[in-house]
Amino acid sequence: MNIFSRLFIKRIAATVSALLVVAIGCAAGFWQMSRAHQKIGLAESMAAKQQLPPLSLNAQDWTLEEAAERRVVAKGSFLPAETIWLDNRPRPVPLGGVENASQSGFYVMTPLRLAGTETILWIKRGWAPRNNDERTQLPPVSTPSELVEVEGIALANPGKVFELGKNTASVNRPRIEQNFDLEQEAQLHAWRQLPFILQESGGDGADGLTKNWAPPSTGVERHYAYAFQWFALAFSGFLFWLITGLMQQRKRGDKSE
Structure with a gap:
């Protein structure tokens, strides 16, 4: 039995928890990546369509x-x-603007x-x-x-x-x-x-x-950043499971000597 087999078999609860963290992190990360790709695709589609002559709705x-x-x-x-x-x-x-963004x-x-x-x-x-003080007080707009x-x-x-x-x-x-x-x-x-x-x-x-x-592509960088965070969480969960398991194996080895 190799070391990874022992880590899986002798730490069932920890393994299940780690797999759950990894699965959630990867799923959320891939979802954020797909959202970024959707926005990029929408922006490209709109850019292509806007090269066409305008339609008269009348x-x-x-x-x-x-x-x-x-x-x-x-x-x-x-x-x-x-x-x-x-x-x-x-x-x-x-695009490229930051003033009063919030x-x-x-x-x-x-x-x-x-x-x-x-x-x-x-x-x-x-x-x-x-x-901000009175919600129902509307700004002046001319029509x-x-x-x-x-x-x-x-x-x-x-x-x-x-x-x-x-x-x-x-x-x-x-x-x-x-x-x-x-x-x-x-x-x-x-x-x-x-x-x-x-x-x-x-x-x-x-x-x-x-x-x-x-x-439409605004926010793509944010989706990539969120994806990185989720993938980092998944990787951290795996590392935590691996390192704590190796430490436990080492302690068991020291005691058996």
């Missing part, structure tokens, strides 16, 4: 599959009374009625800082009342944050929500809407909103 009813991650243009009128303020959103930081605020979601139709398109207009043309990227949703319980949309004003659900909004208002949102880009910030959206 030309026809586009599906999510047709419009997703493409540059799109929409002409219509905002419905400012139906604006939703998505809470607990970090300030968008463009500042919390709102994503401002306002529906746009497409010109000449009754179809609604939700616009993720930008980010606005929150009042054009005239016909506007909005440009941006078509996305399935504006992004989600962790939320306790199920989101139940209401008509209370102002509408400060944790997350946004397209289907829920369609049912609440009983209106016809496109199956995606438009994340507005560009603009001079005259409306008081920040539109410097971070690229």
Whole structure:
């Protein structure tokens, strides 16, 4: 019987515990690596699609599959009374930027009625800082009342944050929500809407909103760092099991002499 066999057989509880730590560490590490690869793939896909000519959302009813991650243009009128303020959103930081990265605020979601139709398109207009002392005191944001043309990227949703319980949309004003659900909004208002949102880009910030959206690959380095930590935990668990086992074997050998 070699030394590794003795370490396994004579230390069953320690071995099982070590295997559990190694399994959890490796599984979590590989999951973080897969998340990083997903973000890289999404960024590459968006970069390729954004080289294509922009789609006119007024030309026809586009599906999510047709419009997703493409540059799109929409002409219509905002419905400012139906604006939703998505809470607990970090300030968008463009690639290479670090200023005010931890500042919390709102994503401002306002529906746009497409010109000449009754179809609604939700616009993720930008980010606005929150009042840390009074949550319901909203930042000043101006919304054009005239016909506007909005440009941006078509996305399935504006992004989600962790939320306790199920989101139940209401008509209370102002509408400060944790997350946004397209289907829920369609049912609440009983209106016809496109199956995606438009994340507005560009603009001079005259409306008081920040539109410097971070690229999808943002956070890849963090996933790699987390993966390293999990793999290090797995390796540390194995080393602890091995070293303590060797020390016990050495003590047994000393006593038998």
